[in-house]
Amino acid sequence: MRNMLKKEMKLSASILSYLFIAFGFMTMIPGYPILLGAFFTTLGIFQTFQSMRENNDTVYSALLPVQKKDVVRGRYTFVIFIEMCSFAIMVIMTLLRMTAFADAAVYRANALMNANLVFLGFALLIFGCFNSVFVGGFYKTAFYFGKPFVIHIIITFIIVFIAEALHHVPGLEAVNAFGFEHIGLQLIFLLAGVAAFILLTVLSLKRSERNFEKIDL
Amino acid sequence: MSIVEVKGLCKKYPEFTLDNVSFSLEKGRITGFIGRNGAGKTTTIKSILNLVHPDAGEVSYFGMPLAGNEAEIKTRIGYSTGSLNYYPRKKLKDLIAVTKLFYPNWNDEAARKYAELFKLDLNKTPLELSEGMKVKCNLLLAMSHGAEVLILDEPTSGLDPFSRDELLDVFLQLRDHGVAILYSTHITSDLEKCADDILYIRNGRIISFADREKFIETMGQPGETLEEIMLRSEREARDA
Numbered sequence: 205m206r207n208m209l210k211k212e213m214k215l216s217a218s219i220l221s222y223l224f225i226a227f228g229f230m231t232m233i234p235g236y237p238i239l240l241g242a243f244f245t246t247l248g249i250f251q252t253f254q255s256m257r258e259n260n261d262t263v264y265s266a267l268l269p270v271q272k273k274d275v276v277r278g279r280y281t282f283v284i285f286i287e288m289c290s291f292a293i294m295v296i297m298t299l300l301r302m303t304a305f306a307d308a309a310v311y312r313a314n315a316l317m318n319a320n321l322v323f324l325g326f327a328l329l330i331f332g333c334f335n336s337v338f339v340g341g342f343y344k345t346a347f348y349f350g351k352p353f354v355i356h357i358i359i360t361f362i363i364v365f366i367a368e369a370l371h372h373v374p375g376l377e378a379v380n381a382f383g384f385e386h387i388g389l390q391l392i393f394l395l396a397g398v399a400a401f402i403l404l405t406v407l408s409l410k411r412s413e414r415n416f417e418k419i420d421l
Numbered sequence: 422m423s424i425v426e427v428k429g430l431c432k433k434y435p436e437f438t439l440d441n442v443s444f445s446l447e448k449g450r451i452t453g454f455i456g457r458n459g460a461g462k463t464t465t466i467k468s469i470l471n472l473v474h475p476d477a478g479e480v481s482y483f484g485m486p487l488a489g490n491e492a493e494i495k496t497r498i499g500y501s502t503g504s505l506n507y508y509p510r511k512k513l514k515d516l517i518a519v520t521k522l523f524y525p526n527w528n529d530e531a532a533r534k535y536a537e538l539f540k541l542d543l544n545k546t547p548l549e550l551s552e553g554m555k556v557k558c559n560l561l562l563a564m565s566h567g568a569e570v571l572i573l574d575e576p577t578s579g580l581d582p583f584s585r586d587e588l589l590d591v592f593l594q595l596r597d598h599g600v601a602i603l604y605s606t607h608i609t610s611d612l613e614k615c616a617d618d619i620l621y622i623r624n625g626r627i628i629s630f631a632d633r634e635k636f637i638e639t640m641g642q643p644g645e646t647l648e649e650i651m652l653r654s655e656r657e658a659r660d661a
Contacts (some may be wrong), residue, residue: 207522207523210519211519211522211523213510214515214518214519215515215516215519258511259507259508259509259511260506260507261507262507263484264473264507264508267500267501267502268495268523269492269494269495269523269524270491270495270522270523271491271492271494272471272491273628274492292517304501325479328647361607418474420467420472420474421467421472421473
């Protein structure tokens, strides 16, 4: 699997996949729907799928001495690696906003979603949905990715809309907690995000392995 | 014991059926795979590499079934399905550097030797190569890891006569080292030079699988070359 990841990084990856990791820093932008940082990271990963298809990577990978399911696992490993790099930036930026900038006026006056553990949970949900809808959708044919990406865009914007609207619902203001306020609630959202990410990714991986196995190359 | 065993391979497409294909490859023998375009050569080759899924049949290498041992088997065989049609803008040396990661027996010296023999500039990209040079690069990738079996789909297509002759000499050397080679071709005169066995397919069915002398004896008429045998046989089949 290490070799498949090396192959992904040296041959298949678009440089934009690496550059778009930096969208994790959008977590610091005040007055901005910061969950879109996760979306832009997936847009960078999308560029790798485009580059891979242009370069006929499926044919090359199928000729390597690996099982077909290893080709799929290599791609998922790369996708998760990029997502986790971006997520690591989001975590650091969120912790900064929860501690050093917890009382910064520019963030306190923010009408949009605050950076806290709830935000991180929703970011993981977006990554999990991307792995399920886009990556899983791609491996139905190992060629077409337009429809899966459009569906991913729609789902992401629904998630962002819900996440942004949630704290405006009377009684749910606590989800927009600053610093370590309502930390129990924040942790529940984060853990739910972790569970959703793992579940969506693992189920998608298994489905993609089965689908790719059936495809005649 | 045969090094590769293919038994009862079937694959049904709407317009074409691969029907009960069986043959075997022996150590140190070259098998020429012949048949018209669309006869089933590529489907057979892809099926025995698990690139397409046969509806029925068994494929085993080195006494192991392909199913369940694909990764191990593929490190011990070399295969190329036509031209180098991937990563057109990557330098050949970068493609080789990544590919060799997957082969524990990769031999840099052999790769260098083939690059020299084929006059391949490894600083070039596939985009800068002619079709013939792309085939040669694919062959370098297939032959530089001490493969015990080589399965090559039309490896000589696009090669000039001199390069083809050089390649046949490489095949003969590998055969002398015990490598089993299966290669499909339309240039039947090449098979007169190097093939030990002939595998002849028509409309998805194996018409004959025999050593070359026996093939000529049973399929041919006195004085006929392989090409003449094939042409007559195909005409007879068409007119029947």
